[in-house]
Every structure is written in structure tokens, then in C-alpha cells.
Amino acid sequence: MRESETSEYPVPVIDNALCNGCGLCVRVCPDDALSIVNGVAKVVHPEACGYEGYCERACPVQGITRFFQIIFDQ
Amino acid sequence: MPNPTQALQVISKAAYFSGLKETLQLKIAGLARRQAYDAGETIFWEGDDSLGLYIVETGWLKVVKSSPGGREQVLNFLQPGEVFNALSVFTGTSNPATVIALEPTIVWLVDQEVMLSLLDDHPPLARAVIEDLAGRLLHMVALVEDVSLRTVEARLARLLLEQAGDETIDRKPWATQAEMAARLGTVPDTLNRALGKLTEQGLIEVARHQIRILDAAGLEDKANSS
Numbered sequence: 001m002r003e004s005e006t007s008e009y010p011v012p013v014i015d016n017a018l019c020n021g022c023g024l025c026v027r028v029c030p031d032d033a034l035s036i037v038n039g040v041a042k043v044v045h046p047e048a049c050g051y052e053g054y055c056e057r058a059c060p061v062q063g064i065t066r067f068f069q070i071i072f073d074q
Numbered sequence: 075m076p077n078p079t080q081a082l083q084v085i086s087k088a089a090y091f092s093g094l095k096e097t098l099q100l101k102i103a104g105l106a107r108r109q110a111y112d113a114g115e116t117i118f119w120e121g122d123d124s125l126g127l128y129i130v131e132t133g134w135l136k137v138v139k140s141s142p143g144g145r146e147q148v149l150n151f152l153q154p155g156e157v158f159n160a161l162s163v164f165t166g167t168s169n170p171a172t173v174i175a176l177e178p179t180i181v182w183l184v185d186q187e188v189m190l191s192l193l194d195d196h197p198p199l200a201r202a203v204i205e206d207l208a209g210r211l212l213h214m215v216a217l218v219e220d221v222s223l224r225t226v227e228a229r230l231a232r233l234l235l236e237q238a239g240d241e242t243i244d245r246k247p248w249a250t251q252a253e254m255a256a257r258l259g260t261v262p263d264t265l266n267r268a269l270g271k272l273t274e275q276g277l278i279e280v281a282r283h284q285i286r287i288l289d290a291a292g293l294e295d296k297a298n299s300s
Binding site: 015017050051053057062065067068072073 | 234238248249250251262263266282284286287288
């Protein structure tokens with residue numbers, strides 16, 4: 001189960017195996033939602049995450065992914 | 075020992091095998107080997123010798139190519155029921171790409187020699203394989219036409235309508251921008267700009283983890299434009 005499927009606030013999914021802890025995502029996040037914890041990036045403030053995708057685009061190892069559901073507006 | 079009934083359930087629903095007689099499906103099921111992988115494990119590497127044909131029982135996998143610089147390009151995603159690594163089985167070449175499990179995954183492997191010998195002995199299987207390969211070739215021709223003649227916006231509009239309207243699966247799949255870009259034959263940056271344009275035109279809304287289609291008719295017009 002991916003984090004974004006269970007979390008009340010869907011947040012980008014970080015692959016700890018890929019993350020090298022460079023901190024670029026932390027620097028580009030306009031919501032200050034990310035931090036480096038134990039050497040890898042973590043969404044420490046999920047409620048603040050605006051899901052803009054700056055982190056996903058900045059990540060040099062493609063270790064951050066945002067998941068979307070595509071739906072018809074009811 | 076894996077249960078042949080279990081293999082039969084998977085094989086009878088997979089491309090190539092679904093239209094075959096049950097006796098032949100059972101024979102293939104008896105020859106297939108079950109393999110389990112954890113999320114993040116590699117099923118096989120690009121360039122390695124091909125072991126055979128794989129069928130996905132459960133899980134979700136990505137097919138990737140890596141550049142010498144280490145950048146990864148996702149070519150495709152695989153879901154239960156899908157068959158992969160067929161081309162290298164029939165051409166006798168090495169694996170054309172790397173396949174990695176994104177979730178705990180179970181696949182069934184039919185060895186290359188077994189598959190080739192089954193083809194020699196069973197013309198209905200050979201015909202099913204030819205039909206599938208011809209279908210893939212048609213898809214590639216359509217993709218080339220699509221990529222050369224239609225804009226990313228038009229192609230994205232079609233993809234969004236197809237995904238939103240897919241009622242064949244129990245759970246709504248999670249799409250990533252990398253996956254959508256791979257399906258459209260473009261890169262995530264370009265896809266992102268196309269999403270922005272469709273949003274500006276009031277056709278869709280990107281709201282947190284949802285891409286909502288606000289104007290299905292307008293999006294259909296966009297999908298049909300060049």
C-alpha cells in the first residue's frame with residue numbers, strides 16, 4: 001500500500017532506497033513540508049504539503065513521486 | 075511446489091494463452107515456474123540473457139531503460155495478467171530493458187526453450203502469439219503516427235479520458251507524471267506544461283492528488299484535434 005493511498009493528506013512518495021539525502025527537495029518546497037531525517041527526505045508536515053511537485057521535479061535521482069487519480073468531476 | 079491450478083488461473087487470463095484449450099493451458103501451467111519479488115527487487119536486468127516469458131499474477135512493475143549517465147526512463151508499467159519479455163524470447167536476444175517490482179509481486183516464468191518447443195507443437199498457440207505481436211506492431215504504428223502528427227496536449231486529453239473511463243479494474247490506478255509521460259512518448263516537463271495548458275483552458279483541474287475532468291466534451295474535442 002502506498003502512503004498516498006492511506007494518508008489523510010496525500011503526500012509525495014519518497015523512495016528511501018533511491019534518496020541520497022541531498023536536500024534539494026527540502027530547499028525547493030514552498031510549503032516547508034519536507035526535512036532530512038536520518039539521512040533521507042521525509043514529509044514531516046503532510047498537512048502543509050500543497051502537492052505542487054517542486055520536489056518531484058528537483059529530485060536528481062527521481063526518488064520522489066506524486067500519484068494522481070484521474071476522475072470525472074461529478 | 076506451486077499449485078498448477080494456481081498457475082492455470084493466471085495463464086488462462088493472460089494474453090497468448092486465454093484463447094487456448096484448457097488441456098494446453100494446463101500443460102503450460104505445469105511447466106511455468108512461480109517467482110515472488112518484494113517491492114524494489116529487480117526481476118531482470120537489461121542486457122542479461124533472456125530466461126523466458128513472464129506472466130504477472132499480482133503486483134505492479136515498471137519497465138525501464140537506463141542511460142549511461144544513470145538517468146532512468148520508464149517505458150511501461152505492468153499489471154496482473156500482462157505478459158512481458160516476449161520479444162527477446164522470440165528473437166533470441168538479451169533482455170531489452172530492466173523490470174523492477176514496485177509492489178510485492180508474483181510472476182510466472184515460462185522458460186525460453188519450453189516456450190519455443192510449445193510453439194513448434196501447438197499451432198493455436200503460435201497463432202495467438204502472432205496475433206498478439208501483430209497487435210503490438212499496429213499499436214507501435216499508431217504510436218508513431220500519434221507522436222509525429224498530434225500534439226502532446228491532444229494525446230494527453232485522450233489518455234485522461236481513457237483512464238477516467240476505465241471501469242474494468244476494481245481500484246482506480248494511481249498515475250504518476252512519469253508514467254503518463256512514458257505512455258505519451260514524451261518527458262515529464264513537457265507533460266507538466268500540457269497539464270497546465272489543459273487547466274488554463276478549463277478542461278481539467280489538478281487538485282492535490284486528483285486530476286479532475288471538468289469538461290469531458292471539451293476534452294474529447296481536444297483529443298480529436300491535431
